Amino acid sequence: MDIEFANPLIKKLKDIDWTDYTKDIEDEKEGKTIVNSLKRKPYYEPHALVKIESEEDFLNVISNAFEELRHYVEDQRWIEPFWNDGDSSKPNSPTPKRETKIQPTLKVFFEKQLDQTGVHVVREPHEGTGVLDFKFLITINGKRHVLCLEFKLAHNNNLKHGLTTQLPSYLKANRYGPGIFFVMWFKDEKGEYFEKPINKTKSEMIKYLEKKVKELNEKEGYKIESVLIDASIKPSASKS
Template sequence: MAIHYSQYYNLQHKDFVSKGVYNGFLDKDSLLHIDPLLLKGCSIPEFKESYNTFLCHFQKLVHLVKYVKDTNETDPFFKMIVKRFTMSEISNTGLGFSKENSHGKGISGDLAKQLANSAYTIIKAGLEDPEIFALMQLIEDNVGADRISDMTLYILQKDFLAYTQRIAKELNIKTEKYNYTYDIVYEVPFYRGKPIHFIPMNLLTDLPKANDFDDIDKVCNYNNQLKKKVADIIGVAWAQCKEYKKRDWRELILGNKACYETVVSYYKGLKGVPYDFTSDGKKEYYDILLNELLLQNPLILPSLSGYNPQTEVYEITKSICLQFKHLVEDNRLSELFYKNNRKPDETDWQMLLYTVADTYKKAASLDISITREDNPGVGEIDFHITCGAKANTVIEIKRSSNANLLHGYRTQLAAYMRAEKADNGLFLVIMEDSSIEQIKTKIGEVQEDMKKKGEYIPEVIYINGKKQYSASNRNYQPSRL
């Protein structure tokens, strides 16, 4: 299972965040990437000159192109250009677009030759601004924002290693010697025999979701802005330009001096937009914040000695649900939802309860199984917690605004319990804008009718699901249900 750096090194998440270090995953990539634009004016000591270093890597191609006589690898100067575009994978960064590996793709073979040929064509045409190479995702096949990120890491690996070395020392993380070259050695952490590269949070931006690697550039905002500027120059409607392929943009930008100068000038004036870790729309830190909150608030179970399995499972389930209520109401657990004016839906609450229950189960080594959205033939059950075939407790969650609230309590939960041959059930009501007294009255009326008919009456747990304010907020008024 993938874990964050802080967990691997037995540190707190805040230890990384307070230093501005991305608390990434080991063995799992994120949908973030490094944008070279964010290097502009960077005040981090190791990266003050990084933007110039990045551009200089491509500026040096100009000198090589002057001596190229043939664009194949028999020509020593062309071979040097290919080598300059050949970039190996950088390990353990936690960035990228892959689903299983925590490293980039690197550049080699045919792609390196393709980029070398492009560089030769661009420079030979007298287009020598190095910024054009930072925009390769706009004009080059098989190059997207993620590939630019990988290239940036490769070109600036020394800077990232120096940064990692300093951060590791400040956090007292165990390090090993890494021979960058025969005469340059860094002391950095290792994972699975390869060095870790810590990344500053303010150099990261959101990697737009796309169908594949090479489709990513289509949803990058500044790419679209650049394309619109080119469209204005050549007098083509934006709707038509949306259908253009990379080769079309390449011909337009490299074949039209006005287009080229506009694109380069626009890029020079751009500033990068870092990922907003405060709102954290991609939930980069959702799991680690939740995990640390649960560790700070351990589950305390009642004494279960002498109980039969049915009662034991029910009491464990009830304790988890009451702890969930406490975390939401008193520890502002629901703040994980209320970002960017977003309101959680029922699935959010279900997933949060499932995560809380599963974490407590593992932490306390509870001999239970937690199943979410099982379908026994009468619909999908929110949860049921079992202990083999000996005991089963079903949990149903409904928001107070749900039109099927009462139906869920009396009919759905009972049907799920029959289908699962469950001994007990619990009904959780997430209170939002509805009146607690009105909801309690309505459910009370249903319970009275159930009592008259001799039906099983599940316990109801009401949870204040409204946005909870900090105790330091002058308008804070705790609302207990």
């Protein structure tokens, strides 16, 4: 071994702060545990194998993955992974998790939904203009296809910035490919468990997103779609 080369390298490795790396590994493990728990639910249905031969197929399988997520979260009430622990019978408890704590679960979910399709899911790639939340990639007949996804909680104060500035900058960096602005909603109808955003109802938020996306697409030539999934706490059917 070349001691003169090895010693400085060892010193640099020792000086590295591995905290963030270790945290990312732990979050990834937690995400896998959460998604594996979903697979044990009686309502879980394995996705059908789809062959991707065109960009349309590529976009369709991603759209289908979102519809599966919507089904589990909104219809089957698989919302626990997105809330901090607490007593759901008490106001203001529990609270929604931060975006960075939800992202690992989303990444594993999309990976499971898209495995065997050839689609790769990359979390937080650096795009030169910032850090994108997710990127979906596939190569079809030698051509690389990319979809950029920006994820925000509905009560995030930077939601508008994420839609009108962040996502467009990432799309420009990827030659104006398709993009998804994904919003997760936590405010229940009466605001008993969570009351933010205080200035919009869910229907108003959906209309706002659709309007902004339409403006961006028409004025700038983007191919953006908005997706909102409701992870709010709802009363059981027997109590409603």
